[in-house]
Amino acid sequence: MQNKNETQTQTLSVLVENTAGVLSQVTRLFTRKGYNIESLAVGVTNDPNVSRITIILKGTDKMTTLLESQLAKLLPVISVRRLTDTDAIYREFFLIKVKAETRDARDEIIQIANIFRASIVDMSKNTLMLQISGDASKADAIMKLLSEFGIMEMARTGMIALERGENTIYDLSKSGAEFESGKTLG
Amino acid sequence: MIVKGASIVVNCLLEQGVDTVFGYPGVSILEVYDELYKNKKAIRHILSAHEQGAAHAADGYARSTGKVGVCLATSGPGATNLVTGIAAAFMDSSPVVFITCNVDDELLGRDTFQEVDIVGISMPITKCSYLVDRPEEIADTLREAFAIAGGGRPGPVLVDITHNATAEKAEYEFLAKSEHLKHGRLNHMHKRGDMGLRREEFRTEDIRILAEMIASSQRPLIIAGGGVIRSGATGSIAKFAEDRSIPVVSTLMGSGIMNESHPLYFGMAGSYGCSEANFAVQNCDLLIAVGVRFSDRLTGKTEFFAPNAQIVHIDIDRSEIDKNIDSVHHVVGDAAEIIDSLAAVCSVPNLDSSWINEIRDIKSKFSEPGGFPVEIIQCVNRLCPDAIIATDVGQHQIWTCRNFDFSNPGQLITSGGYGAMGFGLGAAIGAKAGMHDKIVIHITGDGSFGMNMTELATEIRENLPVITIIFNNSALGLVRQNQRLHYGRRYSQTNLTAAVDYATLASAFGISFAHAENIAQFENALQILLENKKCGIIECVINKDEYIKPMLEKGRLIY
Numbered sequence: 001m002q003n004k005n006e007t008q009t010q011t012l013s014v015l016v017e018n019t020a021g022v023l024s025q026v027t028r029l030f031t032r033k034g035y036n037i038e039s040l041a042v043g044v045t046n047d048p049n050v051s052r053i054t055i056i057l058k059g060t061d062k063m064t065t066l067l068e069s070q071l072a073k074l075l076p077v078i079s080v081r082r083l084t085d086t087d088a089i090y091r092e093f094f095l096i097k098v099k100a101e102t103r104d105a106r107d108e109i110i111q112i113a114n115i116f117r118a119s120i121v122d123m124s125k126n127t128l129m130l131q132i133s134g135d136a137s138k139a140d141a142i143m144k145l146l147s148e149f150g151i152m153e154m155a156r157t158g159m160i161a162l163e164r165g166e167n168t169i170y171d172l173s174k175s176g177a178e179f180e181s182g183k184t185l186g
Numbered sequence: 187m188i189v190k191g192a193s194i195v196v197n198c199l200l201e202q203g204v205d206t207v208f209g210y211p212g213v214s215i216l217e218v219y220d221e222l223y224k225n226k227k228a229i230r231h232i233l234s235a236h237e238q239g240a241a242h243a244a245d246g247y248a249r250s251t252g253k254v255g256v257c258l259a260t261s262g263p264g265a266t267n268l269v270t271g272i273a274a275a276f277m278d279s280s281p282v283v284f285i286t287c288n289v290d291d292e293l294l295g296r297d298t299f300q301e302v303d304i305v306g307i308s309m310p311i312t313k314c315s316y317l318v319d320r321p322e323e324i325a326d327t328l329r330e331a332f333a334i335a336g337g338g339r340p341g342p343v344l345v346d347i348t349h350n351a352t353a354e355k356a357e358y359e360f361l362a363k364s365e366h367l368k369h370g371r372l373n374h375m376h377k378r379g380d381m382g383l384r385r386e387e388f389r390t391e392d393i394r395i396l397a398e399m400i401a402s403s404q405r406p407l408i409i410a411g412g413g414v415i416r417s418g419a420t421g422s423i424a425k426f427a428e429d430r431s432i433p434v435v436s437t438l439m440g441s442g443i444m445n446e447s448h449p450l451y452f453g454m455a456g457s458y459g460c461s462e463a464n465f466a467v468q469n470c471d472l473l474i475a476v477g478v479r480f481s482d483r484l485t486g487k488t489e490f491f492a493p494n495a496q497i498v499h500i501d502i503d504r505s506e507i508d509k510n511i512d513s514v515h516h517v518v519g520d521a522a523e524i525i526d527s528l529a530a531v532c533s534v535p536n537l538d539s540s541w542i543n544e545i546r547d548i549k550s551k552f553s554e555p556g557g558f559p560v561e562i563i564q565c566v567n568r569l570c571p572d573a574i575i576a577t578d579v580g581q582h583q584i585w586t587c588r589n590f591d592f593s594n595p596g597q598l599i600t601s602g603g604y605g606a607m608g609f610g611l612g613a614a615i616g617a618k619a620g621m622h623d624k625i626v627i628h629i630t631g632d633g634s635f636g637m638n639m640t641e642l643a644t645e646i647r648e649n650l651p652v653i654t655i656i657f658n659n660s661a662l663g664l665v666r667q668n669q670r671l672h673y674g675r676r677y678s679q680t681n682l683t684a685a686v687d688y689a690t691l692a693s694a695f696g697i698s699f700a701h702a703e704n705i706a707q708f709e710n711a712l713q714i715l716l717e718n719k720k721c722g723i724i725e726c727v728i729n730k731d732e733y734i735k736p737m738l739e740k741g742r743l744i745y
Contacts, residue, residue, distance in 0.1 A: 020317070025309060032310065062508070069505035075314040075334070078378065 009038070010064045011083040011090075011161055014053040015169050017076040018044055025074050026053060029067060035059055039092075041158030050078065052169075054160045081169045083161050093133045093157040095121070096143070099150035100128045109149060116142045127152065135159075187359070191321035192217035192352040195285065196225050198328040201363055204256050206247065206619050208232045208240040212260020214300065215287035217352035219258075232619055232648050234612065235640035237264050241271020242612030242638070243619065244282045245342075248275070249599045250574055250617035250624075254336045255282040261289055262300030265346070266307065270606050272342050273311040277603030278439060279416060281340035283331050284308075290350040291319040308344045315344040321356035326370040329361070333372055339503040340416060388519035390527070395515060396498055397532035399472060403496075404538040406432050407470035409455060412439030412602065413477015413501060415595040419522035420444070423476065426529050433542055435463040437478050439602040442592030452545055456484040458584040458734050462549040467492050469544070476500045477521045480510035481603060500524050552736065559657060559732055561705040563589040566627055566655070569712055573625040574599060574617045576652075578610035578634030581663035584734045586629050608637030611654065615641060618650040625716065628654045632682055633662040642695045642721075651721045653712070656688065659728040667733050681730075688725045698722045 016022045023042060030037050039056040059067070064082065071080045100106040100123075109128050113120055116138065122129035132142060136159070143151065163169070189197075195218050199207065207229055211219045222231055234240035237259045244255035255275075259268050265286040275282045289298045305317045313334050316327050324347060331343040361369065367376045400406055410423055420443045427434045427450050435455045436443050444451040453460035455467050467473065473495040478484065485491040488511055499506070499513040500521060507516045517524050559582070566573070567590050575590060576599040577583040583600055592598050599617055601609040614628035635656050645652050657663075662680040669677050692699035700711030702724055715722035 021305065021309075024306070028309060066505070066509060069507070073503070073505050075375070 005060050005062065007058050007060055010057050010059050010061075011088070011159070012055045012057070012064070012068065012071070013081045013083055013161060013169055014055065014071055015045070015078040015080075016051050016053060017078065018049050018051045019076055022051070022076045023053070025076065026055075026071065029070055029074075030055075030057065033063065033067065035063070035067075039158040041092075041160045043160075052160075054158065056159050079169050081163070083163060087165075087167075088161045088163045090135045090159055090161045091133055092135065092139065092159045094131070094139055094154060095156075096130045096132070096146060096154045097122075097152045098128055098130065098146045099126060099152060101126045105149055109146065112142065112145050118142065187357070188355050189358050190217065190221070190353060190355050191324050191347065192221045194321060194324045194356065194358045195328065195347065195352065196221040196229070197358060197360065198325055198332075199229060199256060200225070201329070201361060201366075202254065202332050203363065204229060204254075206230045206232065207256040207258055208234060208243040208247070208616065208619075209258030210234055210237045210240055210260070210264060211258075212262075212264045212300070214261035214289055214349045215258060215264075215352075217349065218285070218287060218347075230619075231258075232615070232650070233644065234615075235643045236638065237267035238271050238608065239612040239615070239638055239641040239644060241268045241282075241284070242274065242606075242609050243616030243641075243644075244284075245271060245275040245278075245280045245609075246576060246599050246613030246616030247620040248280045248282050248340075248616075249278075249613070250596060251620035252596065253281075253620070254332055255280070255616065257282060257284050259284070259286050260300065261287055261304075261349075262302045264300075265302055265304035268304075269307060269311070270604075270608075271612070272308055272344065274601045274604040274606040274609055275342040276311045276313075278412060278601065279340050280342065281335040282342045283328075283335050284312075284342060284344040285328075286344065286346045287352060288317075288346050288348045291348045292350075294319075294348065304344065305346050311342070312344050313341040315346070317346050317348075319348045319351050321351045321354045324351060324356070325358055325361075326372070329366045329370070330372050330375075333366060339413070388517050388524060388527075392515070392517045393524070393527050393531060396474075396517060397528060399496065399498065399515065400430070400432075400474070400528075401533045401535050403472035403535050405470045405541045406472040406474065406535060406537075407466050407495075408432055408434045408474045408476065409437065409467065409478055410434060410440045410443045410476050411437040411478030414440055414443050414521050415477075417477060417502070417521040418595075419476070419520075419525055420595045422522050422525040422529065424448070426525050426532075429529070430532070430534050431537060431542065432474075432535070433466055433545055435459075435466055437481070437484050437602075438587055438600070440478070441587050441590075441598045441600075442595045445593055446591035450542070452549065454587055456481075457486060457737060458483070458588070460549075460588060461552040461736055462545050465548040466545045468494075470495045473497045474500070475511075475513075476525070477502070479503075479506050482510070485511060557732055558705065558726070559585045559728055560589050562655065562657070562708055562726055563629075565705060565709050565712065566629075567591055569709070569716060570625045570627065572597075573627045574614075574621060576600070576610050576614035576617055576626065576628045578628075578630040578637075579605045579607045579664075580631040580634055581659075581667070581732070581734055582629050582631045582634075582657040584664070585657075607634040610634060611638050611641040611645075611652070614652045614654075615645050615648070615650050618645075618652055619648070626652045628652050630654060630656055631663060632656060632658040632660065632685070636682075636686070639691070642691075642697060645721050646695055646697065651719060653715050653721070654723045655712075656723065656725045657728050658688070658725050659730040659732065660684065661730040663728075663730065663732070664734070666730065670733070671737075688723060692723045695721075700724045701727070703727045
């Protein structure tokens with residue numbers, strides 16, 4: 001069992017109604033606690049009326065539980081799920097514009113791209129743009145290599161995550177059970 | 187039928203059975219006021235002197251009647267003047283629907299005259315806030331707003347309607363209140379149990395565990411808060427405690443849950459609570475907290491709070507569990523339902539035989555010193571025991587909560603959580619508007635009274651007689667007391683010497699006035715005012731060195 005007061009990376013997946021002002025209601029809770037959101041990704045789901053927000057933050061277990069229940073209380077929030085590293089798949093999508101002023105540089109960057117299964121999506125006389133998806137460690141590795149050439153700018157989508165297996169965010173009762181109906185003593 | 191948006195607003199109020207609203211008009215909300223004019227036989231509008239007064243009045247109305255209060259204001263400054271009132275209602279879980287109108291849809295976001303983003307401003311202090319910019323959305327949104335304000339843990343909701351949405355026409359069909367949950371977005375929210383629109387189901391297993399904990403405890407204690415009053419669980423709690431001889435204390439918001447003279451009731455706990463109540467909290471082995479949120483004014487430093495107790499938390503709001511105090515067990519749901527099902531399975535605990543006597547000893551040992559302030563409260567209590575008591579914030583508030591024997595829940599109206607000075611007069615007026623046949627007493631201090639005294643105009647204009655008792659100590663007493671304890675008696679900006687001639691002030695408003703320097707004068711003055719049944723002010727001269735004693739700090743009583 002992890003220490004309740006230890007700060008660690010937490011992932012919250014939040015299903016919300018796709019209406020105006022939802023995002024500010026959700027992020028406001030984090031501001032109030034002085035929590036910095038490390039990554040935030042928002043997108044519409046297969047139901048056009050429903051969006052999914054994936055939030056990565058650093059926080060203690062206790063504080064995250066509190067946030068979870070306060071998020072669940074917000075009117076446009078349909079459900080909240082805390083994900084862990086082992087039970088979910090995490091992905092992030094990056095666009096990186098890197099300097100490629102010489103032929104050698106260009107060749108080398110293309111090689112790196114191949115190894116990391118990144119693709120070249122744009123090319124100019126002096127630049128290349130790479131598209132890459134993966135988790136944080138893959139991104140860190142490629143950026144380290146590309147920084148030698150000079151990264152001009154980059155954009156990332158923020159981490160998205162889905163639970164492995166048959167579990168979904170729609171199974172409200174599962175992780176909510178302990179919290180909803182009392183804790184067991186002992 | 188096709189009607190103007192403003193007419194939909196008023197019709198939605200009628201659907202809810204609203205007969206009283208509070209507010210203050212302005213240009214953006216004129217369409218709604220025009221419809222109110224046409225419906226003035228069905229809906230009484232009470233015009234305040236300042237929007238803050240209207241907000242507190244709607245709050246006081248909601249607290250005294252148990253119905254959802256309604257408050258109207260115009261855009262910009264009208265809307266922002268509500269903010270303290272909204273926050274006060276939010277902190278004490280009072281159901282109020284605030285309706286503001288904004289500038290035209292196409293002018294939003296252009297810094298138009300009297301434009302403000304009140305939806306953004308009110309977000310952290312409402313259960314929900316809505317912006318409506320089309321007349322077709324008004325009916326559903328207002329129905330939702332009322333359902334949410336009153337559902338689950340009650341609280342304020344704000345609906346901001348753009349001027350064009352009130353002026354344009356849309357289809358409207360009357361829908362009985364009982365049908366609301368079956369339609370529109372409310373239907374979805376009801377299905378997924380949002381905002382307490384559907385009662386939380388608690389597990390019988392949790393009730394059984396709690397019953398076992400109680401049965402095996404030797405020094406149990408029930409602490410009841412505002413949630414008990416909102417849930418109407420006062421009778422159940424009293425019966426439950428009596429059957430098992432479990433002592434009961436309350437929080438400030440729980441004042442009135444049991445009669446002060448009840449042998450098992452030991453008053454209010456917390457920083458400004460009674461010695462015996464705090465002794466009981468500090469020495470119990472099982473603390474059953476019902477409808478409380480463990481505010482810092484109750485717990486002080488949490489590590490010193492109830493050090494020997496296992497804490498069980500019963501609350502309707504899941505997000506209150508383990509927020510301020512970690513509990514060993516909890517049940518989420520309606521207090522009355524939980525206590526009733528607990529009573530059915532919980533046996534009588536084998537109490538430590540000295541437990542209740544120890545608390546009684548403390549009560550007799552540390553009986554609170556009297557003095558003029560306490561005598562005033564006792565006198566009010568004697569002359570009008572059933573009156574609704576609305577207070578402001580400060581020493582007078584604590585004296586009232588500690589010394590008035592509230593005999594029914596909802597009798598005390600006070601800004602407990604937010605501590606908004608200036609709350610009292612508006613709230614008293616709102617309570618009077620809701621409960622015409624009750625005497626309403628407004629107890630205030632010279633500091634608090636100064637904040638919203640313009641509402642005296644409202645009580646005269648709207649013929650809502652309130653008796654205002656001013657504890658005039660020419661100081662901000664409670665702040666001054668803090669300066670005495672913690673700031674080496676450096677009374678920075680807390681002396682209000684000779685600021686107001688209250689006799690002249692009262693006559694300017696045409697209100698009867700009396701001045702009292704001792705309890706005989708006070709009693710005489712109050713008797714006359716009670717016979718008159720008119721607005722009145724009694725100024726009581728209090729020594730500025732009267733302090734609230736004892737005070738609880740870091741688990742220790744300060745005398």
